[in-house]
């Protein structure tokens with residue numbers, strides 16, 4: 001391990017382990033990355049972040065997605081400061097909620113009514129609750145990551161068996177597997193909640209088929225667009241693919257990092273939220289509302305979404321050329337706005353390769369894994385922050401220069417990694 005470069009990070013990690021279980025949150029542990037990654041970050045500006053030892057990185061993870069404009073984006077931070085100076089959490093409702101609700105209704109195809117919460121898990125859990133009330137059924141069919149609450153948690157420890165029994169899943173791009181689940185549990189399924197896509201793109205007809213199956217079985221279709229909105233388009237993946245779900249959850253990217261999330265959906269379904277208690281102390285905070293309104297305005301004014309696609313395409317195309325030129329066994333998957341680099345060939349992976357990545361493993365051969373670890377050891381040392389086991393993100397602050405530097409580092413890192421194995 002390169003201890004000089006990361007001295008403070010490692011010192012703090014030792015302290016952290018004495019204070020908190022595991023030291024730092026699971027998704028942010030060194031075991032998720034590679035040997036030379038820092039553990040503690042200090043600041044960020046635009047598309048660049050700085051660790052506690054003062055090392056600078058081009059950030060392609062963007063805090064797992066919320067930073068859509070760039071870190072420390074002045075217009076958004078200014079809007080938040082205005083709210084701080086007025087007081088931002090009151091006994092009653094701030095009118096800013098109405099402005100943001102109307103904006104989301106204008107932008108998102110399925111949005112007729114809106115509920116605001118604080119986190120992605122809060123939004124997906126609220127959507128599931130609403131679907132259960134609306135249908136009078138309890139089972140949930142899900143695909144993708146939806147957060148840490150009981151019904152959606154990827155690990156089973158501490159989750160009641162009855163909850164686990166009520167949650168089923170299916171294989172992406174496999175309509176038969178979805179139909180089988182619905183058929184076997186006829187009349188008991190409240191909703192299908194799914195990310196419209198992650199690193200596999202939907203095959204032609206897949207999302208249409210999901211919509212048809214939801215209709216046929218009387219099941220509420222929820223698109224979890226916590227990651228895809230607004231990056232794909234200001235109307236989300238549902239606008240991009242032309243498939244309208246019944247409800248949608250939003251969070252990352254809505255407010256450039258300030259905590260806020262939302263459930264949007266058809267009026268008739270959303271109306272039953274009244275029968276439940278979906279309420280928390282911090283839901284009415286104006287910090288996230290002001291940040292969201294400013295972020296969305298900035299996305300519109302700067303045509304940021306086009307920029308996100310352009311940066312992702314330049315990065316992905318450049319990486320593909322380098323990989324091919326060096327005859328490395330690796331592939332770029334996913335959409336340019338959320339590219340994912342795998343080592344090895346997807347065609348050679350087993351059926352559960354996706355799950356393997358989710359559990360922190362790697363699907364390739366031993367040699368693929370060694371190449372991968374070496375590659376990420378070298379890219380991070382040279383100031384490029386990629387995630388080895390998660391797709392990456394682009395933001396408005398990424399520049400062509402960032403892409404150029406990233407590609408140059410990639411080339412150097414691949415050369416070293418290839419020599420090493």
Ligand SMILES: Cc1ncc(COP(=O)(O)O)c(C=O)c1O
Nearest residue numbers: 119120121145146147224226227
């Ligand atoms: C698609 C999706 N849904 C829900 C969540 C949960 O959001 P949060 O971590 O804010 O609870 C995430 C977080 O990564 C996500 O990617």
